[in-house]
Amino acid sequence: MDLQESFINSPDHHRIPLLSWAPENPAAVMVIAHGMAEHAARYQPLAQWLTQHGVAVLAIQHRGHGSHCSDTDLGHYADSRGWQKVVDDLQQSIVHARKQYPDLPLTLFGHSMGSFIAQAFTQQYGDQIDNLILCATNRIDKPKLWISLVLVRIISRLRGKRHHSTLIDKLTFGSFNKAFAPNRTSHDWLSRDPQQVDRYLKDPLCGFSCTVGLWSDFIGGMLEIDPQAWRRDLPVHLLAGDHDPVGEMGRGVSRHVANLRAAGVEVASERLFPGARHELVNETNAGEVWEHVLHCIPRQTVSEI
Template identity: 85%
Template sequence: MDLQESFINSPDHHRIPLLSWAPQTPTAVLVIAHGMAEHAARYQPLAQWLNQHQVAVIAVQHRGHGPHCPDADLGHYADKRGWQKVVDDLQQVVVHARKQYPDLPLTLFGHSMGSFIAQAFTQKYGDQIDNLILCATNRVDKPKLRASLVLVRSIKALRGKRHRSRLIDNMTFGTFNKAFVPNRTSHDWLSRDPQQVDRYLKDPLCGFSCTAGLWSDFIGGMLDINPRVWRKDLPVHLLAGSCDPVGEMGRGFSRHVTNLRAAGVKVASERLFEGARHELVNETNADEVWHHILNCLRPETHSVTE
């Protein structure tokens, strides 16, 4: 159950950092795609708990994130084809996980930004996984995203792809926090647990501004997501907090579930945790969330009380 760090090489010679936690006799494997402005090591408590239930965990450090990212690149995918590279990195990680555990069921777990990377992965490489969990996700609101993309691309054209825009930050994370005034911190929207929020704020690898280039890649990538072309037999599990502004306080999340079903996607489960905010695995009811994730991994063999 000790943390192990390794690297795999992408086709463009980028070294993809991986964090792994393995029990002695794993019966399932979970690949984690983390969110924006955070990093893979933050999932260690969940990973170690899953190890106790014979689940091996491998977490990828996305480009522009994590301790091996140069300061100048923090919050920036790549100068060209950033979204495609991040999605293809994830595919390299899944291939690696399959080689490590060839006979085990493999679940892909994506949190927030990672949930959209996971959806883009599923669209392109869906036959390579057995199960998909989308955590703290939201619908793809195309009219709103198209308008945002026009603004972001204008900023990128005027200030450069590596410009870090205060306006974009205020429109995103700043707007999320307004739902919780009076605010104790700038990131109250992350969790009801003040210790978790403070831990995030003290982490130099969390909470940084992302570049106009990353935002352009990210929004463009979301707009390309089309669940109608996904595998129709892939079980998809969705979970979110009812007080998560990213999921429009549950409304956008519920519409996402409806839209997926309308597209013919096999929605195996949906769960809205009452009162929970954005980082479900770091919430005051984290134990309940962790048990739910375990049930999503192996519903046919586990009867874990939620």
């Protein structure tokens, strides 16, 4: 159950860090795609708990994130094709997990930014997974996203792709905290647990500003997500807090569920946790959330072994 770190190489010679936790006799495997301005190691408590219940866990470190990312690259996917590169990195991680656990059902778990990378992956490589969990996600609001993309691209042309825009930071992460005024910190929107929020703020690999190049890649990638192109038989689970500003306090998540169903996607479960904010796995009711995640993971039965 101890954390293991390994690397796989992408076609453009990027070294993709993978963190893994393995029980002795796993009955399932889950790959985690983390959120923006955080890192994979933050999922260790959840991963260790899942291994105690027979689930092997691998977590990819996305480009522009994590301890192996240089200061100059922190918050930046790539100078070209950044979105496709992070999606392809995830695909390589899934292939790696399949090689390690060829006979086990594989679940992809995406949180926040990772949930959108996971949806893009599903659109392109959906036959490579058995189950999809989208955590703290939101609907694809195309009119709003197009306006944001135009703004980001204007700034990018004026200042360059690696520019860190104070304006974009205020319009995104800065706006999320307004719903919880008066604020104790700048990131009260993450969790009701003050210890978790403080831990995030003290972590040098969390809460950093992302480049306008990353924002352009990310928003452009979200606009390409089309559930009509997904596998119809892939079970999809959605979970969020009904006080998560990223998911429009649950309203955006509910609309996303409706849009997925209208597209013929198999929504296997949907759950809004009352009072919970953005980081569900680090919330005051984390145990309840972990139990729900475990319940969503298909497992190999004894008769299949």
